[in-house]
């Protein structure tokens with residue numbers, strides 16, 4: 366299996382910079398997710414790896430080999446598309462075997478290989494069924510089988526689960542991950558769904574406006590987002606992001622403040638900041654207890670295992686902003702309750718208000 370590397374890659378469509386100065390590597394055997402909102406350049410990046418789109422500038426490597434000028438057929442890749450791209454009138458067996466057929470692999474070697482892949486995907490029983498009429502989940506399994514059948518160097522997944530219902534998504538997510546690990550096939554997954562990226566990928570590359578924002582293990586992105594975009598994009602409910610300033614060792618915002626340890630404060634520059642805190646790192650206490658802020662619950666959203674509260678800061682004076690708190694549920698708090706809020710200062714992130722960078726994450 367080979368690694369994939371994008372080196373100084375640009376893609377322009379006329380005036381539009383779809384991908385800007387991309388430097389990104391996917392290790393051999395790794396699954397890397399490209400995650401970002403619509404229009405961020407993730408599909409264009411995948412298409413350049415596939416050879417469906419040309420590279421405007423820069424180079425893509427599979428292992429040591431530059432591939433930018435190779436046709437898709439010369440790259441030994443397989444693709445799995447969101448709309449499956451199967452032949453509806455052919456059987457499951459014929460669809461999975463199709464890539465072998467076009468390469469002239471026939472007879473027993475082909476049968477053995479197709480049989481093995483069908484077995485791997487739990488498709489043996491359906492081998493003789495026409496693809497038309499299968500469920501979305503089964504169709505996508507067939508297209509994964511078709512991708513695996515000839516042991517490609519790289520599999521590129523383009524939003525593979527977006528047409529499936531919730532149950533099938535969860536099942537197939539686990540299935541793709543199991544097969545990818547079993548086969549150790551280098552894979553890139555394009556998705557706009559963070560749950561999917563986090564569940565399936567070893568590392569996630571977050572893009573916005575054609576620019577790579579951060580790449581790292583899912584936990585890394587969650588705990589140490591490099592900038593405000595990643596902080597806001599990763600996590601549900603989203604991180605609280607609040608404008609603030611310094612007063613000595615204290616960070617002071619609208620209707621809240623926290624005190625940092627001296628050593629940590631000393632490592633941070635002065636200037637306007639944005640503080641970030643995840644809803645699960647905010648606690649609610651009775652209003653007479655000490656806290657980092659006072660407020661009134663304006664909304665309670667029960668989520669089964671947790672309750673999500675929106676709290677207006679400033680105890681109804683209208684002075685503060687709002688904070689979202691996620692409390693293991695079911696909890697006794699209700700809309701209208703006055704509360705004292707605790708912010709876990711060790712989990713609070715500090716971003717530069719101008720550059721929007723996390724001041725404690727190395728660039």
Ligand SMILES: Nc1ncnc2c1ncn2[C@@H]1O[C@H](COP(=O)(O)OP(=O)(O)OP(=O)(O)O)[C@@H](O)[C@H]1O
Nearest residue numbers: 378381383401402403404405406407408409410557
């Ligand atoms: N063939 C094209 N011609 C002109 N502009 C294009 C073309 N393909 C993509 N773009 C533009 O390039 C930018 C990146 O598009 P891209 O499809 O890669 O984003 P994306 O993150 O995959 O979004 P989506 O999930 O909506 O497909 C967008 O501004 C898009 O409008």
